[in-house]
Amino acid sequence: MEDRKQAILRAVVHEFTTNAVPVGSQALQSRYFVNLSSATIRSELAELSDLGYLTQPHTSAGRMPTDSGYRYFVDFLMDLEPIPDRIKGFIADELRTAPADVQGMVERVAMTVAAVTQNASVASAPQGSMARxxxxxxxxxxxxxxxxxxxxxxxxxxxxxxxxxxxxxxxxxxxxxxxxxxxxxxxxxxxxxxxxxxxxxxxxxxxxxxxxxxxxxxxxGSESLVVHDGVRNLLRHPEFAESSRVTQVLEVLEETRYLTILLRQLIGESDLQIVIGSENMTSQLQGCAVVLTTYGPSERLKGVLGVIGPTRMAYSQTVARLQAVARGASDRMAEVGV
Amino acid sequence: MEDRKQAILRAVVHEFTTNAVPVGSQALQSRYFVNLSSATIRSELAELSDLGYLTQPHTSAGRMPTDSGYRYFVDFLMDLEPIPDRIKGFIADELRTAPADVQGMVERVAMTVAAVTQNASVASAPQGSMARxxxxxxxxxxxxxxxxxxxxxxxxxxxxxxxxxxxxxxxxxxxxxxxxxxxxxxxxxxxxxxxxxxxxxxxxxxxxxxxxxxxxxxxxGSESLVVHDGVRNLLRHPEFAESSRVTQVLEVLEETRYLTILLRQLIGESDLQIVIGSENMTSQLQGCAVVLTTYGPSERLKGVLGVIGPTRMAYSQTVARLQAVARGASDRMAEVGV
DNA sequence: TTCAGCACTCTCCCGGGGAGAGTGCTAGAT
DNA sequence: ATCTAGCACTCTCCCCGGGAGAGTGCTGAA
Structure with a gap:
């Protein structure tokens, strides 16, 4: 894809993830591409729509990314957002003061992820493949x-x-x-x-x-410990304004069997996995994205840590912070021997 | 209060808890008091409003109970609803197949309460006053x-x-x-x-x-285990249609410190406590009622088990089922020695 | 290839009006 | 003294139509 198209797609994703409002050609022109006219941007937008990366809620509205649009973004355009010092400090504090038992640690980790990503989080307790x-x-x-x-x-x-x-x-x-x-x-x-x-x-x-x-x-791992936290954060997002959307997510989170399926997705995959909207197995997670990584005190003892939020998620920030918590938690767990 | 007024209050509570719609004099007449005219019922309703037990969303709407109305109902008018056999069976099955450790048992108990009351539930692990x-x-x-x-x-x-x-x-x-x-x-x-x-x-x-x-x-008990479940059930109730109401409840449920305050209310009180709407300490629980009881394997080892739902709750059913689960769980815990 | 201009489309918001539900009050019946 | 039928009144809910606003696609010129 041409550089300019990519830049526009990136700009649309960025605008839409922050404002939650379909973004039009004028907004892009004034905030990102002052040297281009809105008409030019319009034709690029039309092509991006043809490619399936953008969509409009109705004919005379701005554009918003489709699931494939987000997918293209996370695969090719995303770069990790640096983490502010206060967030780094917060993560360190929370992990340092975490209880030194598995249950307490996992709960604290889930809580921390939910807090720093402002979304819902899930965490499974680290599990060994062969226990000594x-x-x-x-x-x-x-x-x-x-x-x-x-x-x-x-x-x-x-x-x-x-x-x-x-x-x-x-x-x-x-x-x-x-x-x-x-x-x-x-x-x-x-x-x-x-x-x-x-x-x-x-x-x-x-x-x-x-x-x-x-x-x-x-x-x-059939009886494994899986916890979730931060559902209240989801409710702040406009996509969860009508509570039926929340119900579906809660069904997944509160039913451990769904969660274990969800977390099992990561097995055999790379250490970071992002599942966007319709890519989700469970229909309840339409409109939601799941970001998963692993953590644990040692190579042989790994749990899954993840974020669940709307597809309109600040992916670069979420991934950076999730991985930071995962690293911190891993170190802390190795240290206290949980 | 005269018998007839009580009967009408009871009828209003019953109607409103099942239909979630303000109940008018005609509805009461046709379904509960065929021998009375709607005009008579209207004057009784007006008096119940004067007494503070009923209220109307607007002047030309039906009546719905106030917090005091519910209070009067649970204190004087409520009789426990018998539990259907399928529910009894469900409770027994869930408890019988519960894991034999504290964590697993408490989670299963919370899940069961949420399922049979169709509301959110909370449970704290049994705690001894003096541990041996x-x-x-x-x-x-x-x-x-x-x-x-x-x-x-x-x-x-x-x-x-x-x-x-x-x-x-x-x-x-x-x-x-x-x-x-x-x-x-x-x-x-x-x-x-x-x-x-x-x-x-x-x-x-x-x-x-x-x-x-x-x-x-x-x-x-500062580090006690407190779990919740069944938030998804709340979303079915119309009072939680706009998600801001859910947010407030979730804040209480997901913040363990609120929960411990909530559960501590029971200490020194009778074995069943019902907190209705504005009686709640925390402002987040306006419009919600909390029903609490205790459970545990022995006299010296007690946890708190509770239901959180809208004030428009089927109190007689909730109390009966909550107590049934509490009894069942206590027996089961004594049996497996959790 | 880019850009200015223009007609077009669709949503959102607002105000008006009619239907419906329920009330309070009053005068008469029991 | 209590209950009831009737009636005027009030308020919400819903539907409808129109105007403002935002954004688009298209076209013809630079």
Missing amino acids: IKHLDLVSLEPKEVLLILLLEGNLLRQQVIPTTEPATQTQLTRLTARLNASLGGRASDEARRHYDAAPLGLEKELLGRVIAVLDIYEK | IKHLDLVSLEPKEVLLILLLEGNLLRQQVIPTTEPATQTQLTRLTARLNASLGGRASDEARRHYDAAPLGLEKELLGRVIAVLDIYEK
């Missing part, structure tokens, strides 16, 4: 009930109450704990599986089975 | 970093990463763990405090200080 057991603990609750506490790599804590077929005293459990820690500590689920196969029937095998089940859930 | 330590575990992460795992009464798990001034090996920690478990197991925070005062300077005192800090946070 760092420590294991067994506590007797009732004669025939044991609490299993699993500390995984990355200091993720998993717990589960296990009913056992035979009663077990705390002394027995303590002995078993020591033995299991010695054999499983630092090992991954395949090792636990080997021990399980080798173990004789009885309490130990029973408990090992549960350990494997917990690891499975962890690895498959 | 059931089990304690120390894991060495780095030479000078220890993970403290506290298992409290009711199988609440608290964890914290503690940087220590002096390095500690896992062997040392294991010994210390055994000693602390023996002395603190089954005891509450006052006992921990006694041990802390008596302990000589060093690792043990340092760790005991952290244990007390965790218990403090737990007892004061």
